[in-house]
Amino acid sequence: MTQTDPGPAEAVTPAAGERRVQRYRRGAVVAGVAGGVAEHLDVPVLRVRIAFTVLCALGGAGVLAYGGLWVFCPLEPAGTEREVDDRDRLRGYGLVALGLALALVLSAVGDQISGWILGPLGVALVGAAVVWREADGGSGTGRGRTRVVSGRAGVLRAVLGAVLVAGGIAAFLLGSLDVGAVQFGLLAATATLVGVVVLTVPWWMRLVRELSAERRERIRSEERAEIAAHLHDSVLQTLALIQRHTEVAGDETAREVRRLARRQERELRDWLYQEAGDETPTPETTCFGAALRTAAGDVEDTFAVSVAPVIVGDAVFDVRTAALVAAAREAMTNAAKHAGVEEVSVYAEVEDGTVSVFVRDRGKGFEPDAVPTDRHGLADSIHARVERHGGTVRLRTAPGEGTEVGLTMPRTEQPSEVA
Amino acid sequence: MSTTVDTDPARVFIVDDHALFRRGVRAELEGPGVSGVSVVGEAGSVGEAVAGIGHYRPDVVLLDVHMPDGGGAAVLARTRTEYPDVVFLALSVSDAAEDVISVIRAGARGYVTKTISGRDLADAVVRVKAGDPVFSPRLAGFVLDAFADRPGAAPPVDPEVDQLTRRERDVLRLLARGYAYKEIAAELVISIKTVETHVSSVLRKTQSSNRHELSRWATDRRLV
Secondary structure, eight states: OOSOOSHHHHHSOTTGGGOOOOBOSSSOSSSSHHHHHHHHHTSOHHHHHHHHHHHHHTTTHHHHHHHHHHHHSOBOOTTOOOOOOHHHHHHHHHHHHHHHHHHHHHHHHSOSGGGGGSTHHHHHHHHHHHHHHHHHHHHHHOOSSSOOSOSHHHHHHHHHHHHHHHHHHHHHHHHHOOOOHHHHHHHHHHHHHHHHHHHHHHHHHHHHHHHHHHHHHHHHHHHHHHHHHHHIIIIIHHHHHHHHHHHHSOSHHHHHHHHHHHHHHHHHHHHHHSOTTOSSOOOTTTBHHHHHHHHHHHHHHHHTOEEEEEEESOOBOOHHHHHHHHHHHHHHHHHHHHSOOSEEEEEEEEOSSEEEEEEEEOSOOOOGGGOOHHHHHHHHHHHHHHHHTTOEEEEEEOTTSOEEEEEEEEOOSOOOOOO | OOOSOOSSOEEEEEEOSOHHHHHHHHHHHHSTTOOSEEEEEEESSHHHHHHHHHHHOOSEEEEESOOTTSHHHHHHHHHTTTOTTOEEEEEESOOOHHHHHHHHHTTOSEEEETTSOHHHHHHHHHHHHTTOOEEOHHHHHHHHHHTOOOTTOOOOSOHHHHSOOHHHHHHHHHHHTTOOHHHHHHHHTOOHHHHHHHHHHHHHHHHHOOOHHHHHHHHOOOOO
């Protein structure tokens, strides 16, 4: 008893008060119920198993309790790591056998009511347990609603379980009943129905769980939309006002205030308009549009100018588009630093074969042939980055005319678009 | 850009449920350095707006997209047929495609965000009054996106309104890059008038096309 499963102590910590019993996925003897209960109650798993065994002796109550918990408690999430103690497990098997034996013996010598556990129905129960176990395994691998049983061996086991259930019920009917043909037919039909219901319990439970999960998700997204509407009307408006008012005043503080307001606006907007059901905004490492938007936001924050990216279409974030984003960031930084403007336009378009980015300002512009060395270096880094990956850079500028940097990059052969 | 010769100042009516914001816009449009615009009235709700527009018959209505009782789309629905001469310019803090597209499809002739400067706003007012749509770069981007030929997209039902011509696409691209009409004309070597014609035709297509993206954006709007 001293040697307990190492799982409970570390796993029970997060919000222990709100935890629901979750059945073990790894280290389960039958269905992980005892493990889950032990973790929930923070007691050694062996004690729980012994309790179930003792309950089995009391007219099979342990079997019923175990079955109930099995049906109503969800399996712990896949990928939960736990060290499995083989000795613990062996003891578990022993206890299962002991529990069943106790149930059989005590009900045989005991009163007649619990005699039903004997023989055929016992077989049926074991069959049901086999099928349910199989369903548990299936739920771990596929997320599909219909894939409850997976693999050839799994199908075999499920069929075996079904046969056991059917055989048990049939034997029970034939052996213990002595009735007329009509009555027998009725009873057989009912028994078959019961058998089917017992066998399909995992399916039903899963359906119910999925429905309630969907409902929860819907409620959440509705609530979120409502909050969004509120925030939209109050906070975004206020941020817009702040930006407008600070635009009139031109000093350093006003600039800083405007920068903060813009930043806040951008973050709030990202949160408000991220796709419903999408808990985190699209990570910038997977998609070109998000990466470019982040780059624009960074430049905006660093130099207190407004950088408004307009992005049409999207592409995967790979070496080429990464180089493109880096070059675009450089171009935006240049515009923010040297053009002397409040606003930089960024336009990106993803077409079938190419990705283009245009960074434009209406600022000072410059004479391309007579640039100071530091700027020349930056232009080089844009050129080098893009051309290394087969892209082209077009620079259009003249003193007083503003600057536009056009970057074009062939797309990597990969027709799949990130929606 | 004051390409239009100002005969009369544009009479502007402001619809926004935030009094503070109305006051700010009014102050800016009436402030120094801004000409060609005069604010005739303002309204803080859909009902007030409908009554005010009927009473003042303004040239241009600056319309907030989000209002508690139905928003800009409701105002448009209740006044568009009765006062076809009134031009609507949507003004919103939102940058979401659903908002932009839905208010354009409801009949607004332009869309600017609320962070626009007073002078740019006055300029936009004068332009929509003269009959030109006001396409912000973002709106141009959304329209390009909506009309993009994606693999697997449904074939156009009516090519007349479901597809953009090559030239219209070019104009939109430059708009999205932040070019002004004059600059677009210079870039594509066409007249400003032609640019305006292209943009108007894009606006018409955006309003009447049944393309999936457009209708989806207009109906999926979560914030009303």
